[in-house]
Amino acid sequence: MSGEGFAVDASLISADANKIRSIAAEDWSPEAAREAGNRAAREYLETLDDAAFGAASPVQPKFVAKSDPAAQWTRAEESRPYFAYATNYLIDTKSSVIMDVEATRAIRQAEVGAARTMLDRTEKRFGIKPDWLAADTAYGNAENLGWLVEKRSIIPFIPVIDKSVRTDGTFSRSDFEWDDKNGQYICPEGHALKQFRRNYSDPNRGQDTGGRKKYRCLKAICQACPSKEICCPKADARYVTREPHEEAREFARECRKTKAYKVSRDKRKKVEMLFAHLKRILGLTRLRLRGPNGAKDEFLLAAIAQNLRKLAKLRPRSIKQEAAA
Ligand code: SF4
Structure with a gap:
């Protein structure tokens, strides 16, 4: 052997x-x-x-x-x-x-x-x-x-x-780049999708629980985006998820x-x-x-x-x- x-x-x-x-x-x-x-x-x-x-x-x-x-x-x-x-x-x-x-x-x-x-x-x-x-x-x-x-x-x-692949022509998660340094995704238009956008005073909030995480773009940015129709046509803003053990x-x-x-x-x-x-x-x-x-x-x-x-x-x-x- x-x-x-x-x-x-x-x-x-x-x-x-x-x-x-x-x-x-x-x-x-x-x-x-x-x-x-x-x-x-x-x-x-x-x-x-x-x-x-x-x-x-x-x-x-x-x-x-x-x-x-x-x-x-x-x-x-x-x-x-x-x-x-x-x-x-x-x-x-x-x-x-x-x-x-x-x-x-x-x-x-x-x-x-x-x-x-x-x-x-x-x-x-x-x-x-x-x-x-x-x-x-x-x-x-x-x-x-x-x-x-x-x-x-x-x-x-x-x-x-992998269930993140979209077949309807809109962006899949693989179109978003993971920014390891800042712990965020970057969308095809270059904007950040973050999990948290503020510092919580309660230390129990905003902590990494090791489960599935959601990363969102700001609504105002998505609303003004030229790619919105092929990114999130039905939602106000786009979010992507990151599974545990994604690395x-x-x-x-x-x-x-x-x-x-x-x-x-x-x-x-x-x-x-x-x-x-x-x-x-x-x-x-x-x-x-x-x-x-x-x-x-x-x-x-x-x-x-x-x-x-x-x-x-x-x-x-x-x-x-x-x-x-
Ligand atoms: S709709 Fe939002 S997330 Fe999608 S490409 Fe435009 S800015 Fe980025």
């Missing part, structure tokens, strides 16, 4: 749970799981505060499977909805060796959290931290990019989730313009190939075991099988084989 670049992704595997034996989420409660009393229900209760399962999202799925309540009612792209768990792989992109595997609920928040868990665990276990990480847009939220860049110094070859997001955008990003995008496909191998060759399309621990065990054993196969191929050839070749 080079340890230079890693890629991360998740894939859904059907749980051993059936829609016919499920109930609507509003009729479900932890008490119902206690009454069920089976192992999968006990594990569901034990993982309610686990970021990879119960605590991943407060949003309840539409249906809950009584036989395996931790399985997520979900749908993958064009397929019909079904109960599933997600298997998450962190791989070394040079060798395609799986560095770590994690079972989670089949929702994005849990999968993004699993990527961080696996990166930390790989560093702790093997002392390996990648220079860069390749992943798809699902991993491109501000919090995750901030964690990678600011806390772990890992280059994110990840598309940024990390900007860094990820710059990374995307590099040649190395294109190379990483190709290498990222190796995770998808491993998932295709897992399902088509190893035949893991439906879990046999129930509960979070059942999913963990099956995903871990499958990843071990894939790694052993890979390692057998990487093994140096014997002298006899060399002579025969």
Whole structure:
């Protein structure tokens, strides 16, 4: 393994749970799981505060499977909805060796959290931290990019989730320049958009809360501006927002313009190939075991099988084989 670049992704595997034996989420409660009393229900209760399962999202799925309540009612792209768990792989992109595997609920928040868990665990276990990480847009939220860049110094070859792009012909946020020295945006007409325009006597006001920030231009300036129609045609004045970890997001955008990003995008496909191998060759399309621990065990054993196969191929050839070749 080079340890230079890693890629991360998740894939859904059907749980051993059936829609016919499920109930609507509003009729479900932890008490119902206690009454069920089976192992999968006990594990569901034990993982309610686990970021990879119960605590991943407060949003309840539409249906809950009584036989395996931790399985997520979900749908993958064009397929019909079904109960599933997600298997998450962190791989070394040079060798395609799986560095770590994690079972989670089949929702994005849990999968993004699993990527961080696996990166930390790989560093702790093997002392390996990648220079860069390749992943798809699902991993491109501000919090995750901030964690990678600011806390772990890992280059994110990840598309940024960006909702600031306007398609109606008016200025997008990218048309406004960030003035780091003065903590303000400069609009295309050269005017400042500020977050605060006065010094508050109350020290609690005007403080940086670390959340999403709004920067506004003065109404009088916008009203007299020749570009108002293509900037803020319906508002008195223009404002733009700045997300938390915007520096990390900007860094990820710059990374995307590099040649190395294109190379990483190709290498990222190796995770998808491993998932295709897992399902088509190893035949893991439906879990046999129930509960979070059942999913963990099956995903871990499958990843071990894939790694052993890979390692057998990487093994140096014997002298006899060399002579025969
Ligand atoms: S409308 Fe306001 S923010 Fe927009 S370009 Fe004109 S002065 Fe700048």
